Amino acid sequence: DQQVKQNSPSLSVQEGRISILNCDYTNSMFDYFLWYKKYPAEGPTFLISISSIKDKNEDGRFTVFLNKSAKHLSLHIVPSQPGDSAVYFCAASANAGNNRKLIWGLGTSLAVNP
Amino acid sequence: GAVVSQHPSWVICKSGTSVKIECRSLDFQATTMFWYRQFPKQSLMLMATSNEGSKATYEQGVEKDKFLINHASLTLSTLTVTSAHPEDSSFYICSARDLLRGTQFYEQYFGPGTRLTVT
Numbered sequence: 001d002q003q004v005k006q007n008s009p010s011l012s013v014q015e016g017r018i019s020i021l022n023c024d025y026t027n028s029m030f031d032y033f034l035w036y037k038k039y040p041a042e043g044p045t046f047l048i049s050i051s052s053i054k055d056k057n058e059d060g061r062f063t064v065f066l067n068k069s070a071k072h073l074s075l076h077i078v079p080s081q082p083g084d085s086a087v088y089f090c091a092a093s094a095n096a097g098n099n100r101k102l103i104w105g106l107g108t109s110l111a112v113n114p
Numbered sequence: 115g116a117v118v119s120q121h122p123s124w125v126i127c128k129s130g131t132s133v134k135i136e137c138r139s140l141d142f143q144a145t146t147m148f149w150y151r152q153f154p155k156q157s158l159m160l161m162a163t164s165n166e167g168s169k170a171t172y173e174q175g176v177e178k179d180k181f182l183i184n185h186a187s188l189t190l191s192t193l194t195v196t197s198a199h200p201e202d203s204s205f206y207i208c209s210a211r212d213l214l215r216g217t218q219f220y221e222q223y224f225g226p227g228t229r230l231t232v233t
Binding site: 002004032034041042043044045046049089091093100101102103104105106107 | 118123155156157158159160163173207209218219220221222223224225226227
């Protein structure tokens with residue numbers, strides 16, 4: 001049972017435009033959501049997070065929006081750059097004391113075309 | 115900074131043999147290391163969490179006697195797949211936390227992963 005879903009396996013956008021990556025979740029106990037970025041032959045790297053008490057978090061060109069009622073979050077990249085081409089993973093976590101763990105989506109491969 | 119390496123990057127072994135995967139933090143001390151695996155067309159799944167000098171904590175459904183984890187130093191953790199079978203073929207990836215760099219649970223630094231194929 002996939003608790004974190006990224007329904008688009010791939011996305012292609014033009015350089016300078018906005019990239020929007022989507023993520024849906026089913027577990028209402030999740031209270032932290034994260035986006036990781038992964039280049040080929042490298043491990044994922046943390047990009048941005050959002051707590052369930054917020055609906056938006058911004059860091060430079062990256063903004064994550066959270067819609068709790070819809071159990072949906074999205075990552076916006078503006079403007080998109082060719083170096084943003086990577087696989088983006090959505091992950092979520094529920095408060096379990098010292099045993100927090102990450103539940104991952106399948107990832108969306110973003111291609112930013114020059 | 116915060117580089118995690120894994121060795122080997124890929125390995126092929128015969129059914130019934132054991133294979134060891136190393137995870138090293140190159141420029142920091144990893145107080146906690148995590149082992150994940152990813153089967154084809156599935157998401158990353160946490161297998162176990164290990165703290166240096168302590169026994170690993172395994173997730174439900176992961177056989178601790180089959181997947182031996184050793185975290186004997188602050189820079190090295192090993193995962194040994196014992197008596198490997200074709201269904202153990204997967205992508206194994208480790209991550210490490212450095213409490214000096216960040217205290218948030220999601221501040222983990224990932225290795226590049228190891229592709230295991232059991233024939």
